[in-house]
Amino acid sequence: MVTTTYTHDNLRQRNYALGSLLHGIENALFFFVILYFSGAVNGLFFTDLNDLERDFPMARLMWYPIYGIVLLLGFRCLPQLVRVAIFTPILIFCVLVCGVSMLWSIDPGITTRRSIALLMTTLFGLVLAARYDWNGLVQRLALVFGVLAAFSLLHGIIDPTRAIHNEINIGSWRGPWTEKNYLGSQMTRGLVIMMCAFAMKPSRWWVWIPLGVLCFGLVILSTSKTALLACLAAIGLFVVLRIFRRFPVLRIPVAYLFLAGTTTLIGLMLVAPDMMLELIGKDRTLTGRTDIWDALIRSIKEKPYFGYGYGVYWMDQLGPSYYVRLQLQWGIPTAHNGWIETWLSVGALGVALFALHFIWTFILAFQRIWRGGSETYFALLVVIVFFVFSLSESSILQQNDLSWVIFVAVSAKLFSFEKPYWRNKPRENYFTQQVWSAVRRD
Numbered sequence: 001m002v003t004t005t006y007t008h009d010n011l012r013q014r015n016y017a018l019g020s021l022l023h024g025i026e027n028a029l030f031f032f033v034i035l036y037f038s039g040a041v042n043g044l045f046f047t048d049l050n051d052l053e054r055d056f057p058m059a060r061l062m063w064y065p066i067y068g069i070v071l072l073l074g075f076r077c078l079p080q081l082v083r084v085a086i087f088t089p090i091l092i093f094c095v096l097v098c099g100v101s102m103l104w105s106i107d108p109g110i111t112t113r114r115s116i117a118l119l120m121t122t123l124f125g126l127v128l129a130a131r132y133d134w135n136g137l138v139q140r141l142a143l144v145f146g147v148l149a150a151f152s153l154l155h156g157i158i159d160p161t162r163a164i165h166n167e168i169n170i171g172s173w174r175g176p177w178t179e180k181n182y183l184g185s186q187m188t189r190g191l192v193i194m195m196c197a198f199a200m201k202p203s204r205w206w207v208w209i210p211l212g213v214l215c216f217g218l219v220i221l222s223t224s225k226t227a228l229l230a231c232l233a234a235i236g237l238f239v240v241l242r243i244f245r246r247f248p249v250l251r252i253p254v255a256y257l258f259l260a261g262t263t264t265l266i267g268l269m270l271v272a273p274d275m276m277l278e279l280i281g282k283d284r285t286l287t288g289r290t291d292i293w294d295a296l297i298r299s300i301k302e303k304p305y306f307g308y309g310y311g312v313y314w315m316d317q318l319g320p321s322y323y324v325r326l327q328l329q330w331g332i333p334t335a336h337n338g339w340i341e342t343w344l345s346v347g348a349l350g351v352a353l354f355a356l357h358f359i360w361t362f363i364l365a366f367q368r369i370w371r372g373g374s375e376t377y378f379a380l381l382v383v384i385v386f387f388v389f390s391l392s393e394s395s396i397l398q399q400n401d402l403s404w405v406i407f408v409a410v411s412a413k414l415f416s417f418e419k420p421y422w423r424n425k426p427r428e429n430y431f432t433q434q435v436w437s438a439v440r441r442d
Contacts, residue, residue, distance in 0.1 A: 026076065027140070029069050030131075033124065034144045036066055037402040038186060040151070044176040049162070063400065067120040073127050080130035087416040088126070090357040091408065095122050097353065098310040098397060101346050105309020106319060114311035117399035125408025134375035134421040135200050137409060142197035145190035146211045152176065152183060152218055173221040184224025185389055188231050189403065190215040192385055195238050196378035200421060230388045234381055241377055244369065289336050289392065295324045296335055300343050307347035311399070338389075338396035345397070354396060357411070358387070364414040373420030375413075382410045 035041065046059035074081050085092060098115050105111035128137055152175035156163040165172045165180060172180040194212035198205055219227045243254050299313070299320055307313075314321050314333060325332055335341040343351050365383045368376040386407045389395050398404045 026073070029073060030128075030140060031144060033066055033069055033073070034141065034402065034405075035147070036062075037121070037124065037400060037405050038144070038148060039182065039400075039402065040148055040176040040186075043178050043182070047178050049178065063117065063120075067117075070120055070124045070127060073131070074123060077127065077131045081126060084126050084130045084412045084416050088412050090353060090360070091122070091411060091415075094350065094353045094357060094397060095119055097346050097350050101307065101310045101350075104306055105312055107309065107312040107315060110312050110315055111309040114399050118310070118397060121399050121401060121404055122408050125405040126412050128405070128409040129412035129416070129418075134373075134378065134413065134418060137413075138193060138196050138200055138375075138378050141193045141406065142208060142211070145186070145193050145215070146207070148175075149187060149190055149211055149214045149218060152187070153214060156221070169223065172223040173218065175218070175222075180222045181224045181227070181393070184219050184222035184227030185230075185393060185403070187215040187218040187222065188227045188234070188385060188389075189382075189406065191219070191231055192234050192381045193378070195234070196375075196381065199238075199242075199377045200374045200423065202423075226389070226392045230385055233388065234385055237381060237384065238377060241369070241380065245376070291328060292324070292332055292336055293340060295327050296340055296344065299324065300340070303347060304343075305347045306349060307343060307345045310345045310397075313341075313344045334394040336392055336394065338391070338394050338398075341394040342396045350397070358383075361411045361414055362387075365410070368414075368420075371420070373422040375418075375421045379410055379414060382406055 042059050042062075046056040046062075095115075095118055098118055099112070102108045102111040102115065132140065152163070152173070155175055156173050163173060163175055165174060169180055173183055174180045175183040175186075177183050177186070191212050194208045194215060198208040198212070201208070216231055219231050240254055240258050243250055299308075302320070308320060313319070316322075321332070335344060339351060342354060362383050365376075365379040368379050372379070386395065386403060389403065393403075395401065395403045
């Protein structure tokens with residue numbers, strides 16, 4: 001009897017040790033894949049800053065093992081993954097439209113390759129949504145962005161000739177990325193995630209608050225105006241949500257103040273746009289972006305319904321983008337607007353489908369203010385920040401892009417009605433009515 005008990009105890013200990021080892025390996029793989037999707041590794045090792053158009057075959061080959069890891073991680077949580085995918089049919093259809101666009105693409109080979117990359121990128125977002133609850137997802141993203149922020153700071157100190165612009169945008173930090181706006185947008189997302197991690201785990205304030213301050217400081221060093229405005233808007237919205245949820249008696253005055261401030265800001269932009277843009281160091285062209293958009297509208301009119309095919313508009317130097325580049329006299333790499341980029345790729349069909357999905361996602365995130373837990377901050381802020389950057393970056397339906405991964409993960413959780421995350425009470429179904437005292441504790 002003693003021997004049997006001893007054997008069972010040993011077996012249980014070995015199984016526990018093996019389970020802990022596999023869990024640790026899984027977390028390490030998730031960390032590595034999230035980090036790789038941030039673009040920092042490619043920007044650091046597979047980019048020639050003197051020739052940004054130079055092709056590095058190894059950079060493309062490196063994505064194959066990443067996709068293999070994504071498939072492996074997806075197989076690990078296959079039942080949950082299938083459930084999450086079933087709940088997001090519009091998103092899946094958007095991705096399928098990008099793949100089907102190979103039928104009318106001006107370069108079917110590139111469209112096929114990039115559509116597969118988009119599929120794997122979207123799949124990774126769904127895997128994150130399926131594998132982790134709200135807190136697990138936020139804490140892991142916060143860890144990755146914390147590492148990126150710390151590395152960007154050290155990189156700027158140790159290797160300023162690489163990490164800081166010294167030809168154009170002199171003095172602006174870019175970190176391990178190729179351009180200052182990339183650092184600004186990534187650190188804005190980092191700040192949002194640090195605030196959300198703090199809301200979910202206030203006991204770790206000594207980690208998340210300093211890292212959030214570091215992210216904000218890097219946004220300032222990047223001199224990206226869009227990122228700075230997004231940061232200030234995110235901080236303001238976080239404070240409003242905090243007051244709205246913790247102090248129910250202040251909900252009405254806070255809502256009125258927020259509405260009044262937003263209305264005043266919009267009114268000033270309409271009445272005195274030059275003055276408002278000058279305050280942030282911009283002009284009416286938004287650093288030439290409106291000129292790009294005006295030129296691209298002509299291309300959209302040529303193929304308005306289905307576009308030129310996913311991911312091919314800018315590839316051929318003598319293709320449809322030639323006249324836009326010729327007109328503006330510089331090698332424009334993207335549309336600098338996610339909605340226009342999507343229209344060029346898959347036409348009005350793709351834009352309409354994604355617009356429907358995005359509006360629905362925003363409504364589900366907004367409803368969490370009353371029904372959700374601490375995850376409300378994360379869901380709402382991620383959706384709003386994604387929209388803000390989609391107006392100046394080609395971030396919608398983008399392959400190998402971390403911002404798209406995060407948006408997909410949040411959207412999938414909202415559509416599958418993921419349980420709220422409450423710090424101080426048992427988990428409840430999303431549709432369970434929450435008592436006021438629980439809201440105040442949050």
